[in-house]
Amino acid sequence: MTIPTSHPSPGSSRAGSTGDAGSGRLRPDQRIISSLVPTGSRVLDLGCGDGLLLRHLMDERDCLGTGVDAATDELITAAAMGVPVVQLDLDADLGEFHDDSYDVVVLSRTLQAVPRPGEVLRQMARIGTTLIVSMPNFGYWRNRLRLISGHMPVSRDLPFQWHNTPNVRYSTVADLEAWFAAEGLDVLTRISLAEHGRPTRGARLAPNLLAGSTIHVLRSNWTPTPPASPVPETP
Amino acid sequence: MPRQPAPRTEPIGPGVGLVATQVATVATPDHPLDLVAGGRLDHVDVAYETYGTLSPQRDNAVYICHALTGDAHGAGRHEGDAKPGWWDNIIGPGRAIDTDRWFVVCSNLLGGCSGTTGPTSINPDTGREWGINFPQVDMHDFVEVHLRLAAHLGIERFHAVVGGSMGGMQALDWSLTHPDTLDNAVIIAASSRLTAQNIAFSAVGREAIIRDPDFEDGGYLHAEARPDTGLSIARMLAHITYLSEDAFAEKFGRSHQFGQSRRGFGVDFAVESYLDHQGEAFLTRFDPLSYIYLTRVMDYFDPFGHAGATNLVVQDPVNFLVVCFDTDWRFSPAHSRRIVRHLEGAGLPVTFATIASSWGHDSFLMKLDPYHELVRAFLEVPDRRRTSRAASRAPHFDGHICDREVSR
Numbered sequence: 258m259t260i261p262t263s264h265p266s267p268g269s270s271r272a273g274s275t276g277d278a279g280s281g282r283l284r285p286d287q288r289i290i291s292s293l294v295p296t297g298s299r300v301l302d303l304g305c306g307d308g309l310l311l312r313h314l315m316d317e318r319d320c321l322g323t324g325v326d327a328a329t330d331e332l333i334t335a336a337a338m339g340v341p342v343v344q345l346d347l348d349a350d351l352g353e354f355h356d357d358s359y360d361v362v363v364l365s366r367t368l369q370a371v372p373r374p375g376e377v378l379r380q381m382a383r384i385g386t387t388l389i390v391s392m393p394n395f396g397y398w399r400n401r402l403r404l405i406s407g408h409m410p411v412s413r414d415l416p417f418q419w420h421n422t423p424n425v426r427y428s429t430v431a432d433l434e435a436w437f438a439a440e441g442l443d444v445l446t447r448i449s450l451a452e453h454g455r456p457t458r459g460a461r462l463a464p465n466l467l468a469g470s471t472i473h474v475l476r477s478n479w480t481p482t483p484p485a486s487p488v489p490e491t492p
Numbered sequence: 493m494p495r496q497p498a499p500r501t502e503p504i505g506p507g508v509g510l511v512a513t514q515v516a517t518v519a520t521p522d523h524p525l526d527l528v529a530g531g532r533l534d535h536v537d538v539a540y541e542t543y544g545t546l547s548p549q550r551d552n553a554v555y556i557c558h559a560l561t562g563d564a565h566g567a568g569r570h571e572g573d574a575k576p577g578w579w580d581n582i583i584g585p586g587r588a589i590d591t592d593r594w595f596v597v598c599s600n601l602l603g604g605c606s607g608t609t610g611p612t613s614i615n616p617d618t619g620r621e622w623g624i625n626f627p628q629v630d631m632h633d634f635v636e637v638h639l640r641l642a643a644h645l646g647i648e649r650f651h652a653v654v655g656g657s658m659g660g661m662q663a664l665d666w667s668l669t670h671p672d673t674l675d676n677a678v679i680i681a682a683s684s685r686l687t688a689q690n691i692a693f694s695a696v697g698r699e700a701i702i703r704d705p706d707f708e709d710g711g712y713l714h715a716e717a718r719p720d721t722g723l724s725i726a727r728m729l730a731h732i733t734y735l736s737e738d739a740f741a742e743k744f745g746r747s748h749q750f751g752q753s754r755r756g757f758g759v760d761f762a763v764e765s766y767l768d769h770q771g772e773a774f775l776t777r778f779d780p781l782s783y784i785y786l787t788r789v790m791d792y793f794d795p796f797g798h799a800g801a802t803n804l805v806v807q808d809p810v811n812f813l814v815v816c817f818d819t820d821w822r823f824s825p826a827h828s829r830r831i832v833r834h835l836e837g838a839g840l841p842v843t844f845a846t847i848a849s850s851w852g853h854d855s856f857l858m859k860l861d862p863y864h865e866l867v868r869a870f871l872e873v874p875d876r877r878r879t880s881r882a883a884s885r886a887p888h889f890d891g892h893i894c895d896r897e898v899s900r
Contacts, residue, residue: 299839323836329845329862336813336843337869343832343844353829355837 283309285454286391286472290363293389293446293474294318298360301325301384303347303377304367308335315340323359325351347371351380356481359385366391366470369424378440382477388442391472396429396465399452413452414469430465437475446474495818497850498860507576507584508543508591511568513607515539518640525602525636531627535616538641539564539607540599543583544591546647553647554589554871555638555674556598557655557662559856560730560786561778563606566598567591579656581859588864589871594651602637603629603785611781612713624710629785631665631793638662639670649673652871656680656856657823658790664831665795667812671805678867680815681856683827684834685794690822693733694787697726701780710781723780724771731770736819736852796830802838812842813870815863817855843870 283291287310294300296318302311305324308331314320324342326332335342345353348371362385368374369392381388393414394400400410409419417424428436430449437444449460449468460468519525519536526532541564546553556566556579567583569576583589583596600608603626611626642650653674655663660682667677683690701707704722712718735743744763748754759765795801812835816828825846832844847863849855855863 321839321841323842329847329866332843332845333862333866333869336866337873339811339873341811341841341843343836343842344846345844353833353836358837358839 283313286365286450286470287313289448289450289456289472290365290389290391291318293448293472294320294361294363295387296320298387299358300361300363301354301359302363302365303351303381304365305331305335305340305342305363307331308338308340308342310363310365311335311340312338347377348373351377351384354380354384356383357386357479361385361387361389363389364391365389366393368392369426369428372425374426375440378442382440382442382475382479386477387445388475388477389472390475391470392428392433393424393470394430394433394465394468395427396431397452397469398466399469401466412469413454430468430471433471433473437473441478443476443478444473445476446472448472495848497819497848498862500851501859501861503581503584503587503859505584505586507580507587508568510571511541511543511565511577512570513539513541513564515607516641516644518637518644519609525633525640527627528630528632529628533609533627536602536609536637536640537607537613538599538602538609538637538644540597540641541565541567541577542598542645543567543596544594546595546645550647551649551651552593552595553642553645553650554594554596555642555650555653555666556583556589556596557634557638557653557659557666558598558601559655559657559659560790561774561783562600562659563604563777564598564600564608565606567596579857581857582864582867588868589654590868593872597641597645597647599638599641601634601786603782603789605779605782606777608637610779611785612779621713623713623781626781626785629789631661631789631795632669634662634789635666635669638666639673642673649675652676652678654678654680654867655682657682657853658786661790661793661795665793667810668795668801668805671808671810674810676811676813676871678813678815678870679828679831680867681817681820681823681828681853682814682831683790683793683823684796684831685827686791687827691791693729693822694791697729697787698784700725700729701784704780707780712780719780720775723778723783724775726780726783727774727778728767728771731767733822734853736821736850738819739851739854742850796834802834802840805840806838809840811870811873812840813867814842814844815847815856815866816845817847817849817852817863819850820853820855822853 291313294314298320300314300320300322302324305326308324311322311324314322325345326342332342332344362381371377399412403410448456449464450470451457451460452469516538518538519533521534524532524534525536562578565577567577567580585592600606603610605612611622615622653663653666660679663677663679701719701722704719706712706717707719708715747762749759749762749765754760814828814832816825832842836842845866849860
């Protein structure tokens, strides 16, 4: 499995092989994300699961990382690999992290499942310089056909029935990029993945129709605003 | 995700077996212990126990710091005792702090009353018990004594320092002030700064002791009676804060001690009998002066309260595991999150979990599988996977007082 080089990927010079048993188990989108993280970055991985992406980045790209996940069993797996994970609620607790304290903040296939994605995106922009966001594309042609045929889309990237899906926000690539712009984020790179999770020429040329999902690299543009008044501390 | 409290489970294997407490002298007139608050001790004995075997490289030592009323008897059994040490369920062959791997050291605190020098020890200058003239002690003093015991044992660097409640505070203080002497710190159900409510409970406990007529202004050691009433009330009060409301409800509900109600002012509800027993049992193993000295140490503990608090540990990074329990209201999860905020904010590698448990603060003493599995996983990370090699170039947000304090 190789990372395609036909797409711009800052800091990705993956000449050397991995040499790490763990990296072989990365999902295809995680392998692409790892290629987008500059060597030596400090990385915050939101919804990090078992911490494999961070472990890979620590071993292969000399990164420092912290993961955030809510599941205790995943956290124990990550801890056993020496990946620091803090158990917090993405929706409520990102305020715990300092301003501008990470080079890269990753949010992989999670934004569509949080109740307040705008708040999460703004916190990511506050915490990190570069944001990497992957999202399923509701506008993918197969999803459109499903809807025209009278059924909610079910696909490899949106694999749930309407009544048991964790996803609460649906967007197309076009909607997503308009929203990024409205939030003041610059899109540095877009990687369009076909339904099998790999970049294709078609998906790259017509992402809104042919991409099952996308990975966006964003520049935060966040600047600090002076606090109005000191906040009393608890405890 | 629905909350599923972790069930209590039985300890793994038979434990460490028979053990005995030993004593080491760590301060002498030639090498006295100068205390943070200004006093000096020319003679300090430390009671300690060890479990497992120190490796030839002396690199597998784990230090256990006990909580307010613990002692050096962390694991195994003393000859003739029915009950094992206070943290036996986590220390032993195959247990989360695995004595097949680790050489475990557990010692009694300075100011305590279970073998280490404290107010009930003899003041060499007078030949009588120190009593209330024992100098004020501090969390730093505890750590200094731990390090002197380490030197006595020939250990320069610990694989890990582990503690719950006030033990976690020692582990935190140790990692901030002497980061070159440990690789990993496990801080469980602890606090980096007591709230006004915490101090209030602490104050009432002390007042119960001090206002007991038998306290004799601290002179009871030379008198016939001891302020046992005060000490037992202090223990009963504190014990309420160690359990959650759910735990009390589950354990006792409103059931009556004697089958049917005996209306009056004596013990009637089962919970009253339980507290009464807790208070009484405590008298046989604890001293009133030690209690007021040690609780006071917690009140003043504020390791992040000055600029640059994390400077040393950032230069020599320690891996942190911070654990709390969702029903703990003595040191609620907010206390642990404050610790995480400061450490993570300083760019240090921190793992943090809130374990779902019904048992409140006392959860840290119980075998709850996710909790013990996490401690084991953290301690047993292969060396090549340790993150500290890179952490020293982390962005570093101390040098000022951490400003991300969230109000809620």
